[in-house]
Amino acid sequence: MRQLNAVGTYLPPWGTERARSAGRDEDVVTMGVAAGRAALGGQGVPVRRVVLVSRDLPLIEGGNSAALLAGLGLGTGVSVVEQIGGAPAALDAVVTAERGTLVVAVDETPAGAAAVLVGETGPAITAVRQVTRSLPVRARGRDGLVRDYADPRLERERGAGVAIDQLELPAKPVAVAGLPARQASALTEGRPPALPTSGASSSLFALASLTGPGLVLAVEQATASAASVDGVAPTVRRDERSPRAGETRTVTPGPEIGISLAAYERAFEPKLRWEAAACTECGTLAFPPRYRCLGCGAEGRWTTASLPRTGEVYTAVTVHVPVPGLATPYSLAIVELDQVGVRALVPVTGAPAGAVGIGDRGRLVFRRMAIRTGIPDYGYALLPDDERAEGSR
Template identity: 55%
Template sequence: MPYIASIGTYLPCWGTPDARIAGDDEDAVTLAVEAGRAALEAGGSVEYVVLVGRDLPLTESSNAAVLLAGLGLDPELEVIERLGGAPATLDALGSARPRTLVIGVDLNSAGAAAALTSDHGLQVRTAARVSRSLPVRTRNASGDIHDYGDPRLLRKRGYLASLATAWVDTPAVVAGVPAQHAASLAATQTTDLPTTGASSALFALAAMAEAGLTGPLVGVEQASLSGLTVAEGTAEVRRRERPARPVLDSAQTLPGEIPISLAAYERAFEAKVRWEGGRFLDSDQVDFPPRYRVDEDGSLDTEYTFVELPRTGTVYTEVTVHVPVPGLRTPYSLVVVDLDGVGVRALVRVTGTAAGSVDIGDRGRLVLRRIAVRSGVPDYGYAFEPDSDPVDEEEAA
C-alpha cells in the first residue's frame, strides 16, 4: 500500500488553456524531466523510475540516460517504460515500492506529471482493475495508428461498461476521458484536467491532494479501467504551469542538418545534461565546461571533480540570430547567463518566449531541452527560460 510524498506537474507554455502543445525543443524526455524535478523539489530519495506514456522514447538508445541525468539521479537506477494511458499510470502507482518516481507524459495534449512514493504521505491503494477488449485505437508493429473513430461506441461499450463491471463506488475523479464526460461520471470533479493520457491520472491525483479529497480515483482508456482509493494523508504538490499562449508561426528552416560527432557527444554528455561544472581540489574556481589545466611546473592536471551548477541566473548579454541554420527554426535568441553564486557564465539558447524578447538583466532558470536532432540523434542541453514573459507583462498592463 504505497504512500505519495510529493507530486509535480508540468505544462508547456504553448497552445490554449484547453490543449497545450510541446515546443520545438521539447519531447517526452524533457517533459518528463520537468515534472520529475518538480516532484523532487520537496526532497526524498529515488531508487526506481517508471515512465508511462502512449508515445515513449526507447530505452535501448540514450534516452534512459538522458532522463536520469536530467533528473539528477544515479545513472545506475533502473528505468521501466510502460506503454499506455491513465490506467497504466495508476497500475504503476498502485504497485510501486517506496522511493519510486512514477512519471506520466503525453504529447497530445502535451503535459507531464510525476509522483514520488514513500513510507509516509498521502495513502493510496488499488481499488479496481478491468481489462476488456474494445480496439477502438490500435497500433501495429511499425507504429502506425488506426483510430476507429466512434466516440459513442467508446463511451457506451467502453468505459461506461467497464465502470459498471468494476463494482466501485461513484468515482471522486475520473481521468482519461474528455472533461464533459468526466464531469458526468465523477462525484466531486470540479476542474478540467489538461490531458487525457498517461499524465491525466497524476494531474487528477494532484488536484485531489490540493483539495483534500478522498475516494476513488479512476483512470480509463478505451475499455480498460484502473482505480485507486485515495485515503488520508498529505502530499506536497509543485506545479510548473505557465499561462498558455499561441504558438509562434514566424520561423524558417534550411534543409539539411549539421551531422553529429558521437565521440564529442559522449565526452560532453555528463556535464552538459547533468548541468555540472569542474572544480579542482585545491581551488574554489568552477569551470564550465569542465576542462584540464596546466600546472606551474608544466604538468597536465586532469583530476577535477564534477559539481552541480545552479539552475537560476541573470542574463549578462543577449543576441538574436536571424540567419537560417540547417535543422534549427529561425530566428532564435542566445544569451550568456551569469549563474547564481558560482562565477560561471554559460552560453545557451532561449526557450519559452519569442525571439528577441529577453533583455540584459532578466532573471530565469535553466531547463533541459532538445536543442537539436543531429543524424537522427536527439541532442539535449540546457536553455534559458525567463521568469516572466514580456508578452504576459504587456497584457497585464
C-alpha cells in the same frame, strides 16, 4: 501501503487554457524531467527507482533512461522502467510502486507531464480493481500510422462503459482520467476537476487535483483502473505558467546535421547533469570541463561540481539567419550563473525570440537542443522569469 509523498506537474507555456502544446525543444523526456523535479522539490529525497509511462517515447531502441536520470539529477545506478501506456497504466504504476519510486507520466498531445513520489509520508493510495479488455478504436502499429475507428458510441457501450461497470466501484469517483469532460461528469459525484491531458499523465493530474479522500478512475478504450486515496490531499508542486500563443518560426530545408557519437558521449555527463570541473588544486571552475586549469595550470586534477540553475543575462542576441534544420528566429544568451562566476552560452526557451535582454533573470531548464541523425541531443536553456516572459506577450 503506498503513500503519495508529493505530486509534481508541468505544462508547457504554449497553447490555451484548454490544451497545451509542446515547444520545439520539448519532448517526453524534457517534460518528464520538469514534472519529476517539481515532485522532488529539491529536497534530495532518496529515489531508488523511476517508472516512465508514455505512448510517445522519443527512442524505442537506445533508451531514454540515461537522459532522464541526468536531467533529474539522479545517479546512474537508479533503476528505470520505460513503459508504454495510458491513464490506467500510470495509475497502476503508482499503486504498485515501492517506497522510493518516482512515477513519471507524460503526453505530447495535449502536452503535459506529472510525477508522483511514493514515500513514507502523505495520503495512502490503494488499488481498488482493474479491468483489462481489448477494443482498439485507436491504434498505432509498427508502421507508425495512427488509425482511429472514430465510433464514440461503440467505445462507450462496448469499451469504456463495460470496463467501468465490471469494476463494480464501491462509490462514485471524485476524479476521472482519460475520458472527455462530459463523460467524466456523468460518472462522478458533483463536478469533476478539469484535467489538462487525456493520456498517461491525466491520472497523475487527477491525483494532483484531490482536495481530500476519494476514488480516482482511469480509463483508456476498454481498460479501466480505480484507486482509493485516503487522508488529506497530497503535497502538490506545480510548474505551470500561463498559456501564450505559439511562435511563428521558419524552418529552412537542407541537409541534416549528423551526430558524432564520440562527441555526444564525451559531453553527456557535464552537459545533461549541468556540472563543471572543479580544480582540486585551486578550486577554479571550468564549464565545459578542461584538462588544464586556467587558474593554476594543474593538469588532469579535478572533480565535478553542480552548477546553479539560476542566473542573470550577461548579453543576448537574436538569430535570424536561416540554417538548415533550425527554426528561426531564435535567441541565445550568455548567462552569469549565480554565486560561481561561471558564464554559459544557452538558447532561450519559453518566450518569443528577442524577449530577453541584459540584466534579465531566469532559470536553466532541461530541453532538447536538436535531433541529430534521429537521436535527441539534450542540454539546458534559459527560461526567463515570469515577469519578463509575461511582459513580452
